[in-house]
Amino acid sequence: MLKTTLAGGCAVAVLALVAAAPAQAQAVPGSEPSITVAADAPATAAPDGTTGGAGNDIIVTGSARAQRRFDVSYEINSLSQDDVKLLAPKSFADLLGDLPGIHVETTGGEVQNITRLRGIPTDRGMLIFQQDGLPLYHEVDGYFFNSGDGMNRYDLMTERVEVVQGGPAPIYASEAAGIVNNITVSGTDQSRGKAQLTFGDIGMYRGDVMQSGPLGHDTYYAIGGFLRYSDGYRDNGFPNDRGGQIRANIKHNFSNGFVKVTANYLNDHNVFYLPIPIANPQNPAQSLNPWLNYFTGTMNSPAFRDVTLSYQDANGVMRSENRDLANGRHMVYGNVGIQYQGDFDGWLVSFKGGATKGKDTFDALYSTTNPSNATTFANSYLAAATKAFGAVDHLGYVYSGTNTAYNPASQSGLVMPAQYRAADSSFYSVQGDLSITHKFDTGFGSHDVKVGAYTSFYGNTQNQLYQQYLIQVQGQPSTLDLVAYSANGTVLGKVTNNGALPNTNALGIGNVDAKMIAVYANDTWEITRGLRLDGGIRHEWYSYNGYEDYTKTVTNTALVGTLANTVSALTGAANQFRLSPQVTNWTVGLNYDFSRHFGAYGRASHVEVPPTAGTAFNVSPTPTYTKADEYEVGIKASFGRNYLYATGYYTKFNPLNGSYPDPTTQYTTNVPFIGKAVSKGVEIDANVEPVRWFSVSGAITFAQPEYNNLYNPNSPSQTIAVSGKQIVREPKLYGHVMPKFHFESGQNKFDVYGTLNFVGREYVDFLNTTELPAYQTVGAGFNYTRGTWQFQVVGDNITNNHGLTEGNTRSDAFGQGTAVAVYGRPLFGRNFRFVLTKSW
Incomplete structure (x- = not known):
């Protein structure tokens, strides 16, 4: 097995190559790729006259208007379809794990995996998914469904994915320390299409298709989606994933802007893998x-x-x-949306609106x-x-x-x-965002000011039986x-009843409706050429109205001769829940470009996460706030295909709210705890291409995520001594390195590449008594392109390296009783995928 020192050595090697790259890059004529143009963004040339490179990707997320990646004062990655195809992720979370600052656990299956941004000590916390700038569901999590990779699916209708880590995310989304924005394909005057077949040795068959083009004068369409069937990475004895998605839009251009109407429908089953004893x-x-x-x-x-x-109703x-169980997580929803943008003599008016309605039926063995x-x-x-x-x-x-x-x-x-x-939820979410952006000159630089308002009406039901x-x-x-x-x-x-154990039935029925409104403003002040100061503020008002039914335990008189003869029952009464929290988020950042190739930036931000609407699903709700102060500094260098972005960050969570097992009752009951946590680290995103036929790219994070002491607010003398302990399931080192060779011969193009993914040591518990050992995996890929045809083979974990993730979160708060974890989600073994693509 490869050692962690090898991973660290690869990181040093990447940095050394980047440092040496500038002189080499300038010596390679025509080494820069074409600019990636944002959907609905102006296709302007880069101010420095260059024609490509990662620094010249045009981005729209977290920005007042479309601009180069190099020009923004925060960390952002833009992944095109070609980038995603090369990375060949097994899931959306797997894709995000190839970026700096995002640690993922992709062992739960294809959807709703664990993503943790910059050491944030909650699963999926503060990482907001959007589609064309709006979420499909307002909050991060609904009831047993996630609005991130639980609702979003990547397919050929995704033009590219933009990911903001930190930066102005708190201004452009609620609860956000990061944003993942899926920008969909729009039609143009030129018809284009693509079809893709994927086969996997796990019994996976998938077809993707996309077609776009003109409908008439200044009117365009795009439509596409996927269908997929998979037996799964683990042997359930029944199919793992089956279903698909279709998305479409019609866009009409005006002389000063455009309007775009969108629709998408998802119907997908995904089986959930839970930890196993090893x-x-x-x-x-x-x-x-x-x-x-x-x-x-x-x-x-x-x-x-x-x-x-079984359960007993109120009568x-x-x-x-x-x-x-084969039903898995069955997500069905429809979404319709509209986008409008118009430029009125320098006043840029933008409106986005969307409505989602769906149902999630969830069956899993925990x-x-x-x-x-x-x-x-x-x-x-x-x-x-x-x-x-x-x-x-x-x-x-x-x-x-x-x-x-x-x-x-x-x-x-x-x-x-x-x-x-077994948990079912019907949900809805309606959201809209209206903004006005105007740029004006003063006697001391220019200001690009954006003001806006966002609102959402959303809710979901709870129906659970355990x-x-x-x-x-x-x-x-x-x-x-x-x-x-x-x-x-x-x-x-x-003792049991047809396998069921005594006194373990649980029942929950409830509903919550929520509404919120936010106002925000952001100003980008270009003091002089290359020197920019930007700041923003967002204030949010929420209103929740919900309930959960009270339950009791009763004897089922129809069950005789067994100890498992009790069931949960509704009492006929319910706990009503109403809450109206408010939060304020802000950010300020400074950027200075020393030249068209080098720059630096710094930023401070404040993020507040209010009690969520799901707090209503508790007969004894405990509303909690989590607040995070973020500080980051970064350097950036871009020379065509060679680039380096390095960001140092420091995030303090105070208060950090959670519910943890009670040490005084042998951890059998949960009680609220409040404390602090600090996560600091350095993220590196780099690519080196010393010659046209060879490159090395890498995304590496060095981190130090630590708790401060936790205490019970209802009994302040009751503490958990975790000061200085590593945050649960957060490594101090993680990332990937990808060397690639590229060859061309006539119409034939070949890419051969490898991947090294590595994750440092983690712990399953607060006291760091049970370790999840460091692990590495090696992958390889091959692409052959001839004209409009492409064939790809990609393999993951080809050396069958062992690695354990997560642990067993139901009972691990204070360890597993062993020095090394004996229970968790293991990595998937060696697997291969074969992809055939035709473009036109």
Whole structure:
């Protein structure tokens, strides 16, 4: 296995090459690519007269108007379709993981993975996804769905992806320390199209298509989408991903602007991979790989294709739902939108509006506690079984719903619980943004001022049922019944009910409606050529109105002879929730370009995240605010294809709010904790092309994410001593390096490249007692292009390196009881994809 020192050595090598690049770059005639022009942005030449390079990409996200990447005073990446194709990500989160400052865990499946921006200690926190400048759903997370890669899918209708890390993100989006903006294809006078077929050795088949062109005078169209079927990276015993998306738009140009009407529809199933045990917790040297394969094993199983979950309604009537684990996360929504932009004698008026309505149906098998010795687990129920059934001699296991005995000793000797979660949500979100931008000269430089207002009306429902089951410790496990026997072997009763464990049913029903309005302003002051000062402020007003039904536990009298005879029930009463929070965000940045090739910038920002609308889904809600102060300084150098962007950042979270297990009750209940956290680091984004046929690119982050002490606001003397500890699941080093060789012969073009991805040591818990070891993966790719045809082969983790992510978040707050994690989401094993593309 490659060592972390190798990753660090690669980082140093990339920096050394960039430092040496300028003289070489100037000696290569025609070395710069064409400018990437933003959709709906003016196609202007770069002020320095150059014709390309990463510094000359035209960007629109986080900016008053379209401008070069090199000219902005913050870190932004722009990824074209060609960039994304070369990176060949397995998922949207995988794509973001190739950028500096964004640490990802892509082991959960194709969608709704974990992204963490600059050490922010929450999953997906403060990273806002947009489509053409607007979110599809206002908040980061709805109820069991995410408005990021949970709702957004990359396909050929995405012209490019712009990603802002820090910078003015708090002014141009709510709750934002970063923005991922998916800019869609627009039609032009020239018809163009593309079709793409992708085949994977995991049983994956995908087709993408896009077509755009003129409809009439100054009117254009674009339409495209994808269909995909996949058995999955892990063997569920049923298909993993199936579904697709279609997006379309019509655009009409005026003499002073344009109007664009958009629509998209998504209908997609995605199975969720949860953590698995990889070693015996009582004997970590005992690998569970013989029964649960590290690379392909999962607790998902056909045993959960027909699950019945029961509860009692407010009238005392028993209700039940039949669920299918293969349904996975089934996201269905439609969105319509409109964009308008007009220039009225130097006053740029822009309006964006969108409406989304959909439903998310979620079925997943969640990890809970560590596997247990089968004998120890059975004996823990002996007293309760004896009390219920009389003289119990012993307990034994059978396959649930049968009389067929199961002997755990014939395998690992372990059994474990797992929780089936069924959660449904209907949701809607309507949002609009109106802004006016005007540039004017003064006696001391010029000002480019943008003022605007944003509003959103949104909401979603909650409907959840949980049930814990007893299962084998093996891939595609069977559910088990724990049976009580007399001395002569007579069945006296069962601890479980068709695999379901006692007292584990959970029920939640609720609804929330929200509205918010924000006003914002930003001024970019060009003091002299190359010296720019910009600052902005955003104030937001929210209003939430919601409820969650109260529940209780009752006995299901229809279930006899089992300890698992209780269900959750509605009481008929509900907790009403109303809240009207306000927050203010601001930013100020200074940029100075020493020349057309070198520049530097600095920035300070403040981000406030109010209590979310989902706070209403709690019978005892605890509204919390999280605030972050961000400081960053950066340097930038751009010479055609050679560039270096390096940003140092310091972010302080104060207060940092969360709900953590209570140390005084052996961590069995959660209580609120408040504290501080600090994340600081350096992000490097670089590309070196000393000759036309060879380049090295890299995105590397060196970080130091640390907690300060946490305390319980209801009992300030109760603290968790985590000062100086590494933030959970945040490494101090991560990134990737990609060397590429390019050859041409007549009409034939060849690209051969490799990738090295690396992640440093992490911890699963606050006290840093259980480690997630550092890991590296190696990938390789090959592209062959002839005319309008292209063929690509890409392989990931081709050396089958081991790496463990996440841990087991249901029970890891204070470690797994082992020095190295024995429970988590392993990396996927070696896999290959084959892509055939035709353009016209």
